[in-house]
Amino acid sequence: MQAGIIKARRFGPYARLVLKAPQIAQRARPGQFVEILISGKAAPFWRRPFSICRVEKTTLELLIKVVGPGSNLLANMRSGEFVDIIGPLGRGFTLRGRGGMLLVGGGFGAAPLLFLAERLRACGRQVEVLIGGHSREDLLLRSSIKLTGASVACATEDGSYGKQGKVTDLLIERLPGRKPGWTLAASGPRPMLAAVAGIAARHEIHAEVCLEKVMACGMGICQGCVIKVGGAYQRVCKEGPVFSAQAVDWNNV
Amino acid sequence: MNRTRPALNVNLGGVKLRNPVLLASGTCGYGTELLGQVRFQSIGGLVSKSITLQPKPGNPMPRVAECSSGMLNAIGLENVGVRTFCGEKLPEMRKLPCAILANVAGSTPEEYIEVVEYLDGRRGLAGLELNLSCPNVRRGGMEFGREPGLLGSLVAAIRRRTRLPLWVKLTPNVTDIIALARAAEDAGADALTVMNTLLGMRMDIQQRCPILANLTGGLSGPAIKPVALRMVYQVAGAVSIPVIGVGGIETAEDAIEFILAGASAVQIGTATFRNPGSAEQAVQGLAAYLRQSGMTGVNELIGAGRK
Ligand SMILES: Cc1cc2nc3c(=O)[nH]c(=O)nc-3n(C[C@H](O)[C@H](O)[C@H](O)COP(=O)(O)OP(=O)(O)OC[C@H]3O[C@@H](n4cnc5c(N)ncnc54)[C@H](O)[C@@H]3O)c2cc1C
Ligand SMILES: Cc1cc2nc3c(=O)[nH]c(=O)nc-3n(C[C@H](O)[C@H](O)[C@H](O)COP(=O)(O)O)c2cc1C
Ligand code: FES
Numbered sequence: 001m002q003a004g005i006i007k008a009r010r011f012g013p014y015a016r017l018v019l020k021a022p023q024i025a026q027r028a029r030p031g032q033f034v035e036i037l038i039s040g041k042a043a044p045f046w047r048r049p050f051s052i053c054r055v056e057k058t059t060l061e062l063l064i065k066v067v068g069p070g071s072n073l074l075a076n077m078r079s080g081e082f083v084d085i086i087g088p089l090g091r092g093f094t095l096r097g098r099g100g101m102l103l104v105g106g107g108f109g110a111a112p113l114l115f116l117a118e119r120l121r122a123c124g125r126q127v128e129v130l131i132g133g134h135s136r137e138d139l140l141l142r143s144s145i146k147l148t149g150a151s152v153a154c155a156t157e158d159g160s161y162g163k164q165g166k167v168t169d170l171l172i173e174r175l176p177g178r179k180p181g182w183t184l185a186a187s188g189p190r191p192m193l194a195a196v197a198g199i200a201a202r203h204e205i206h207a208e209v210c211l212e213k214v215m216a217c218g219m220g221i222c223q224g225c226v227i228k229v230g231g232a233y234q235r236v237c238k239e240g241p242v243f244s245a246q247a248v249d250w251n252n253v
Numbered sequence: 254m255n256r257t258r259p260a261l262n263v264n265l266g267g268v269k270l271r272n273p274v275l276l277a278s279g280t281c282g283y284g285t286e287l288l289g290q291v292r293f294q295s296i297g298g299l300v301s302k303s304i305t306l307q308p309k310p311g312n313p314m315p316r317v318a319e320c321s322s323g324m325l326n327a328i329g330l331e332n333v334g335v336r337t338f339c340g341e342k343l344p345e346m347r348k349l350p351c352a353i354l355a356n357v358a359g360s361t362p363e364e365y366i367e368v369v370e371y372l373d374g375r376r377g378l379a380g381l382e383l384n385l386s387c388p389n390v391r392r393g394g395m396e397f398g399r400e401p402g403l404l405g406s407l408v409a410a411i412r413r414r415t416r417l418p419l420w421v422k423l424t425p426n427v428t429d430i431i432a433l434a435r436a437a438e439d440a441g442a443d444a445l446t447v448m449n450t451l452l453g454m455r456m457d458i459q460q461r462c463p464i465l466a467n468l469t470g471g472l473s474g475p476a477i478k479p480v481a482l483r484m485v486y487q488v489a490g491a492v493s494i495p496v497i498g499v500g501g502i503e504t505a506e507d508a509i510e511f512i513l514a515g516a517s518a519v520q521i522g523t524a525t526f527r528n529p530g531s532a533e534q535a536v537q538g539l540a541a542y543l544r545q546s547g548m549t550g551v552n553e554l555i556g557a558g559r560k
Contacts, residue, residue, distance in 0.1 A: 037527055045319050045474065047527060086290070086529070216317045216324055217526040219290060221282040223331045224317035233310055233331065238286070252314075 002082045006059065012137050014108070015064045015075035022058040024087045030116035031092030031187075031210050031242040034062070035218040036074060037084040044070040049215050049237070051112040051187070052088060054144070063111040063140060089218055090241050093208050095119065099181025100126035103150075104171055104196055106188025107133055110140045112210050113187055117150045128153070130174070132167025132192070136160040168195045175203050183207065186245070190253060197245035207245035211236050211253065228252035259543035260550030261536065263297070263518050265495045266443025267418035268380040270297035270352050273518035273551055274508065274536050277499050278303060278356035278382060278422070279328065280473075280522040283342040284349050290529035295536055298352030300520065301338070303384045304372075306364045308334035313466040318455045323474025323501070324523060325453050327467035330358055330387070335371045347377025354420070358384040361391055362407050366414055373415040380418035383411065386426075386449045386471075398424040398449075401436035412441035420497065422446035425477075425484055434488040444495040446520065447485050451477050474523040475501045482514055489515025489556060503531055505538020512539075512551065513558025 007018035024034060035047040048070040054061040064075045077083065093116055101120055105113045110131055120127045127150035133139045135158045146152050154162030155170045163170055167188075184207035186196040193209045200207035213225040213236040220238030227236055228249035234240065261272035276299040281287055284299050293299070311331025318325040333342060338355070346353050355372050359365035365383070372378060385398030385407070397407055408421055421437040423430060425448040434445055450471025455464045463469075481500025489496045498516030502508055503524040511519050524531040539551065548554060 045322060045324060045527070084528075214315070214317070214319075216319070216326070219526075219529070220286040221280060222317065222326065222526065223311060223328045224315075224326060226311070226314060226316070226331075 001085055003085045005077055005079050005081050005083065008077055008079045010075060013066045014140065015066070016053075017062045017064065017074070017077065018059050019062070019083065019085065020058060021060055021085060024085070025055040025058055025060045028052045028055050028060060028088040028115075029092035030095075030119050031112050032088040032090050033218075033241060034060070034085050034087030035089060035215070038070045038073050039084070040073045042069050043073060046216055047086070047218060048074070049089075049218050051210070052115055053111040053141070054115050054118065063108055065108040086218070090237055091239065093185055093210075093242050095123075097181060097183050097206070098125065099179070099183065100128065102171070102174070102182060102184050103127065103129045104167055104184065104186040104188070104192070105129065105131050106167055106192045107138055108140060109188030109192070109210070110145070111187070113185070114141045114145050114148070116185060117145050117148045121148045121150060127151070128174070130155070130167050130170045132156070132170070132188070134158060166192075168192060168199060171196065171199055175199070175205070184245075186210070193245070194250045197248065197250060200245050208242050209245045209248065210242050211240055211248070213237075257544060259540060259548055260552070261540060263551060265418070265497060265518055266380075266420065268298070268352060268354065268420075268444070270518065272297045272536050272539075273512070274532050274539070275299055275354075275497070275518065275520045276525060276532055277520035277522035278384065280525050284346050284353070287525070287529060291525070292533055294350040295533040296351050297518065298354060298379065299349070300354045300356050300382050301342070301346070302332050303330045303356045303358035304332055304335050304338050304368060305330060305358050306335055306368050308332065308337065315464055315466055316470075318464040318470065320453075320455065320472065320474070320476060323472055323476035325455060325465060325470035325472055326450070327465045327470035329467065335368045339371065339375055343375060343377055352379040353377055354380045354382050356382045356384050356422070358387045360387060360389065362410060365407060365411060369411050369415050373417060378417060380420060380443075381415065382420040382422050382446055383408065384422050384449070386422070386424040396424060396426070398433065399427050401432045404433055405436040405440045408437050408440035408442055418443045420444045420446050422449055423484075423488070424449045425480060426452050430484050431487055431491045434492050438492045438494050442494060444497060444517075445488060445492065446497045446499060447488050448481050448500050451480060473501070475503060477501045478507060482510055485511055485516050486514040486559070490559065502535070503528070505535045505542060508535045508539055509542055509554070512554050513556070515556040515559055517555050
């Protein structure tokens with residue numbers, strides 16, 4: 001499907017794109033992703049996966065970090081241009097329970113958490129979002145998340161904003177004394193997710209994590225993106241990208 | 254003769270298809286994953302992932318690597334096994350409005366035979382395709398498809414066990430593809446699928462090791478198209494059974510090249526990952542080409558480019 005870019009904003013190594021894609025926007029759930037076929041000089045062969053960061057009636061928003069040729073071409077696109085996009089793909093967060101939710105995001109991992117916070121707030125649930133990054137510039141989507149009515153706390157490794165340290169330090173600080181019914185959702189680099197899974201297990205709190213793998217197809221047909229979940233291989237693009245943290249074999253992701 | 258609607262239907266060794274474009278084994282799952290992405294009523298058929306006797310978990314990760322104009326895979330034949338395939342997958346697959354073929358793999362001749370006997374006579378199967386790019390554990394891991402004698406005796410043994418149309422898929426990683434194609438034809442194959450992936454490798458320059466856990470993998474995608482086309486040309490000139498061309502086909506123009514070289518049909522593999530509409534678009538483009546050339550059907554085009 002071709003989707004027109006209606007807004008494009010570049011800041012440092014990041015970009016936010018708003019696309020007109022009614023069929024995707026209407027069906028999307030937080031945690032799901034899209035696959036984009038990038039064109040241009042030296043465009044990569046495979047499509048590239050990006051989390052859905054937010055949807056409105058007919059539009060969806062993506063947050064892109066430039067890490068290589070594909071993300072670079074995409075982040076430099078302008079409004080009025082078109083992208084070839086497939087989605088929504090994968091299984092998102094379950095939104096199970098009615099209690100409050102703590103969301104933990106690192107770097108561009110904050111992308112699906114904005115969408116999740118919006119949906120949770122729309123159901124009237126209490127939401128606290130913890131965002132981490134190397135320094136102030138990497139604390140993404142803070143103000144957009146605040147606007148959902150969620151409370152936001154930040155941690156930076158260089159101490160340039162919020163608490164100095166890791167976002168998981170912030171999580172450990174804030175977990176004790178919570179009412180039963182609170183659950184966790186996390187998205188970000190693998191070491192952060194593994195740490196969140198450990199913390200959740202120690203506090204006996206249900207946690208869901210949004211994982212990433214290099215994807216050749218993104219549609220569940222190549223078996224190239226598998227991880228060990230509950231002892232068997234599962235496809236990150238189809239059974240995931242959101243998994244129950246306890247079920248994931250963290251030595252095999 | 255209605256010149257505005259050229260006939261696209263083909264008969265591939267007893268497998269009758271509405272048009273000559275199929276989805277290739279291992280690149281369309283069990284079909285149902287692609288509901289909503291592929292309009293199955295517009296394509297000729299699909300070939301399942303390779304099915305083995307027991308379920309297989311597949312190779313360790315990483316299993317795929319991106320290349321310029323293609324990719325490497327070492328999935329390791331991950332599949333649900335023939336019993337679950339017949340019990341759970343096939344009942345869903347046969348609801349798809351196109352022909353369904355099962356691709357069969359094994360590590361001993363007995364395993365191939367057992368899988369074929371289990372599949373024989375199942376409702377909804379239009380035919381079988383044998384994947385011979387599998388290591389034979391009895392012969393030190395030498396692939397069945399690399400030696401004409403080994404290939405011939407395996408195909409002949411399977412031929413006696415099933416009345417389903419039997420396609421044999423050849424591996425390109427050999428010195429003399431013609432000898433293997435003839436061995437398959439002599440042993441009773443109804444059609445030949447040419448070709449499977451080319452063995453390749455990629456290195457990770459940061460970690461300084463091969464990217465794939467399996468070290469090597471099969472190269473697919475546009476990068477291999479000229480090799481596949483050459484092999485189809487050679488094989489089509491050497492046998493009298495139909496040849497199904499596969500390797501790097503993304504567009505109608507690619508498919509037409511294969512048909513000109515002598516293929517009676519084509520399969521679309523890796524292209525589906527980038528564009529799930531590739532197969533359907535190839536069908537439309539082929540129909541338009543035949544119409545513009547004033548041809549009555551695809552049969553007029555098969556081999557028309559041969560010297
Ligand atoms: C489900 C999912 C959701 C994602 N959501 C977002 C998002 O919202 N925003 C965003 O900026 N990025 C997201 N990513 C990551 C994004 O897909 C990759 O950064 C992108 O594919 C890199 O392509 P490239 O051509 O720019 O770089 P490449 O040259 O392909 O890669 C550059 C570097 O990034 C690594 N890399 C490549 N792909 C991935 C990947 N999928 N996961 C982890 N590392 C990778 C490579 O190993 C390499 O070191 C997501 C990935 C997945 C699987
Ligand atoms: C991810 C992947 C998995 C594959 N799995 C199988 C398989 O199980 N059995 C088989 O016979 N061929 C398999 N193939 C080979 C394809 O069917 C096809 O022969 C090959 O990829 C060349 O065609 P292409 O360039 O159009 O992809 C696989 C290819 C890919 C890319
Ligand atoms: S990327 Fe192909 S199955 Fe997940």
